[in-house]
Amino acid sequence: MVFGDDLNQLFKGLIGMIEEWKPDTYSDEGQYKQALYLYLKDLQERGRIKKERTIRTEAGESRADLRVSNVAIELKKKIDNKSERDRAEGQIKNMLKEFDYVIVVIVGENHNKEAIDIFKHHLNDFKKEDDFLGGGKKIEVIEVGKNKGKKRKSSNLFGLDIQMPEIEMPDIQ
Numbered sequence: 001m002v003f004g005d006d007l008n009q010l011f012k013g014l015i016g017m018i019e020e021w022k023p024d025t026y027s028d029e030g031q032y033k034q035a036l037y038l039y040l041k042d043l044q045e046r047g048r049i050k051k052e053r054t055i056r057t058e059a060g061e062s063r064a065d066l067r068v069s070n071v072a073i074e075l076k077k078k079i080d081n082k083s084e085r086d087r088a089e090g091q092i093k094n095m096l097k098e099f100d101y102v103i104v105v106i107v108g109e110n111h112n113k114e115a116i117d118i119f120k121h122h123l124n125d126f127k128k129e130d131d132f133l134g135g136g137k138k139i140e141v142i143e144v145g146k147n148k149g150k151k152r153k154s155s156n157l158f159g160l161d162i163q164m165p166e167i168e169m170p171d172i173q
Helices: 004-020 029-045 082-098 113-128
Strands: 055-059 064-068 071-076 101-106 138-143
Touching (some): 004 029, 004 071, 004 101, 004 138, 029 071, 071 082, 082 101, 082 113
Parallel strands (some): 071 101, 101 138
């Protein structure tokens, strides 16, 4: 079992490793889960994750996609509409009853940036529910894939598409 600062270090380390992960494009969430599992096992073999850490799939009563010691990892490929987000939020809420640390990995391509922002906002609300979370719970959302959260094109109030020119800044020594 991993406790306190060690668990927090594991959580932060996993976030960094998952942010470095460059998966192929797959048609379903299960393929991403298998690819992430193999990626983490490879990192463990190379010494980036301690050998004594357990890496499992479909772990715990909440059925987290992956588990590294006591950190749950849940992959989500579909969260673009309200029913998909509601289902995902319910799953995360259940995981937080069992795990202190949950990493949500949004996989795939061409996600709606606004949908991801709504999802993140709702998960941040979980952090504010002190009675539910008991204080020490942490959630991190990571987007991986070639087209991380694309913004839908929208025009401004006047219908103008204004782009700011790049400004070259002088080196200050």
